[in-house]
Amino acid sequence: xxxxxxxxxxxxxxREIPEGRVTSYGAIAKYLGAGKAARMVGWAMNASFKDDPLxxxxxxxxxxxxxxxRHHFDPPELMQQLLxxxxxxxxxxxxxxxxxxxxxxxxxx
DNA sequence: ACCATGACGTTTC
DNA sequence: CGAAACGCCATGG
Numbered sequence: 001x002x003x004x005x006x007x008x009x010x011x012x013x014x015r016e017i018p019e020g021r022v023t024s025y026g027a028i029a030k031y032l033g034a035g036k037a038a039r040m041v042g043w044a045m046n047a048s049f050k051d052d053p054l055x056x057x058x059x060x061x062x063x064x065x066x067x068x069x070r071h072h073f074d075p076p077e078l079m080q081q082l083l084x085x086x087x088x089x090x091x092x093x094x095x096x097x098x099x100x101x102x103x104x105x106x107x108x109x
Numbered sequence: 110a111c112c113a114t115g116a117c118g119t120t121t122c
Numbered sequence: 123c124g125a126a127a128c129g130c131c132a133t134g135g
Contacts, residue, residue, distance in 0.1 A: 006132070025117055029131090036130040042116035043132070062117060069116030 006032065010044040011052060013105045017059045020086045021103035022095060024063045031105040038063075046072060058082040065098030 009032050017023055025038040034040060045057045049072070058079040062068045070079040070093060080090045089096035 029117080034131065036118075037132075038117035039115055039130070040117090040132050043114095045116055047133090057116080060116075063119095067116090072116055 006034070006037075006040055007044040007047055007051070010041055011048055011055060014045075014048070014055055014057065014060060016105065016108065017056055017103055020088060020101065022059045022061055022065070022083070022088065022098070022101050023103045023105065024061060024065075026063050027104050027106070028060070042069060045069065056082075059086075059103075061095060061098075065095035065102075067093040067095070 010028055013023075013028050013031055025041040026035075028041045029035055029038040032041075041060070045055070045060060048055045048057060057069070058073070060069070067079050067083075067090065070076045073079045080093060083090045083095065088101050095101060
């Protein structure tokens with residue numbers, strides 16, 4: 001991949017996510033310029049697992065702060081486990097105080 | 110080139 | 123308040 005792929009950019013942003021913080025697919029998509037390509041971000045995460053398993057994909061959730069992608073983890077409960085380990089309160093796959101832990105890549109600039 | 114799918118988001122019923 | 127449909131972009135068959 002000579003040029004930076006969509007996925008590559010997603011990886012960079014996700015790696016920049018500070019511990020104890022989370023972001024949404026839409027926010028990343030917007031940061032990349034796609035804006036409405038939030039689905040691609042999720043797709044990128046899926047590919048990232050076999051590309052970069054260390055990627056903190058568990059810090060990426062949907063706009064509602066719901067762990068929609070937990071089913072892709074192994075085991076699915078791992079995602080919530082990691083988030084709680086970072087100090088993020090997660091109840092029933094729902095992040096508590098999502099606004100407080102939310103980290104926008106556009107805000108980091 | 111066309112159709113189908115996907116870890117989303119927003120709007121509408 | 124809850125569920126469904128549409129839109130949007132990229133990858134795979």
